[in-house]
Amino acid sequence: MADLALNMATRTLPLSGVHGGSSVARLEPASPAARLSLRARSEDVAALSTALGIALPVKPKTSASSHGRTALWLGPDEWLVIDEGQGGLLQAANDCAAPHSATDVSHRNTAILVSGPGAAMAINSGCPLDLSLKAFPVGACSRTLFGKIEVVLLRTAEDAFRVEVWRSFSDYAFGLLSEGARDAAL
Amino acid sequence: MLLIHCPYCEDDRSELEFRWAGEAHIARPEAISEISDEEFAEYFFLRNNEKGLTYERWRHIHGCGRFFNAARDTVSDRFLMTYKAGLPKQPVPVADKMAATAEEKTVETWEATEGDAR
Numbered sequence: 001m002a003d004l005a006l007n008m009a010t011r012t013l014p015l016s017g018v019h020g021g022s023s024v025a026r027l028e029p030a031s032p033a034a035r036l037s038l039r040a041r042s043e044d045v046a047a048l049s050t051a052l053g054i055a056l057p058v059k060p061k062t063s064a065s066s067h068g069r070t071a072l073w074l075g076p077d078e079w080l081v082i083d084e085g086q087g088g089l090l091q092a093a094n095d096c097a098a099p100h101s102a103t104d105v106s107h108r109n110t111a112i113l114v115s116g117p118g119a120a121m122a123i124n125s126g127c128p129l130d131l132s133l134k135a136f137p138v139g140a141c142s143r144t145l146f147g148k149i150e151v152v153l154l155r156t157a158e159d160a161f162r163v164e165v166w167r168s169f170s171d172y173a174f175g176l177l178s179e180g181a182r183d184a185a186l
Numbered sequence: 187m188l189l190i191h192c193p194y195c196e197d198d199r200s201e202l203e204f205r206w207a208g209e210a211h212i213a214r215p216e217a218i219s220e221i222s223d224e225e226f227a228e229y230f231f232l233r234n235n236e237k238g239l240t241y242e243r244w245r246h247i248h249g250c251g252r253f254f255n256a257a258r259d260t261v262s263d264r265f266l267m268t269y270k271a272g273l274p275k276q277p278v279p280v281a282d283k284m285a286a287t288a289e290e291k292t293v294e295t296w297e298a299t300e301g302d303a304r
Contacts, residue, residue, distance in 0.1 A: 060194065060195045060196050060197065060250070061195060061196075061197060074250060074251070075194065075249075075250035075251050075252060076194050076250065076252065078250070078251065128187060128200040128202065129199070129200070142195070142249065143248065143249055143250070143251075144199075144203060144248060144249060145200075145202050145203060145248050150248050
């Protein structure tokens with residue numbers, strides 16, 4: 001018998017082994033997380049919030065976090081829910097009777113964590129969004145453009161961001177962020 | 187770079203995030219199977235292509251993904267106002283209109299120097 005363990009497939013993360021950043025902006029790939037692209041009408045938001053255990057934000061550019069789950073407002077009827085905790089996100093949505101559309105996009109996206117005093121400047125190297133604390137406070141989120149690709153930005157702290165990108169664009173995003181991080185240190 | 191106000195995001199965002207989506211307030215005929223070919227062509231193909239104040243549909247495609255309506259001056263490229271889709275045609279505030287026409291006079295166009303092309 002061949003040794004089956006030797007033939008086991010191993011999962012390679014889209015950004016495994018990359019390194020970049022500078023003295024003012026640290027870049028690191030985020031750990032794998034479960035993600036849900038959620039769409040629902042406004043009258044069903046309350047029921048879905050209960051089912052997912054997180055209050056879906058209804059105010060533009062805001063997010064909500066609880067128990068390892070983060071819900072990001074993307075549009076009036078669209079949210080991105082990220083689960084870095086216990087899992088069971090899709091099942092929780094499935095168990096909700098309120099009409100909605102939930103698509104598991106865990107493997108479509110990957111994330112880059114940008115932190116440090118030059119984090120905003122590194123992102124602004126490819127994104128015209130106003131990232132000052134007044135216009136984009138902690139917890140603010142938005143779908144926007146970064147260079148040639150679409151990203152979802154979330155400010156997790158005053159000097160830290162989570163950049164959600166499609167996995168096939170992650171090399172491009174990481175490369176451009178590295179350039180931006182180097183420029184921010186100049 | 188233009189900043190366009192998205193009525194759904196309630197925020198001024200870069201023009202890069204938006205796509206133009208044609209003339210606004212074109213109502214689909216109620217009984218479309220009964221109208222003549224000419225009426226259908228008028229509804230389906232023909233657009234006004236006005237110079238000056240126009241009402242257009244825009245889409246915040248790289249943001250909230252929503253379509254909305256905008257009043258824009260095609261001469262100065264200035265967005266006079268934006269409002270949510272589904273609302274009736276909104277009157278442009280007079281002050282904005284004055285500002286737009288004042289700016290229009292300073293814009294050099296072929297028409298300004300060679301006569302009106304209309």
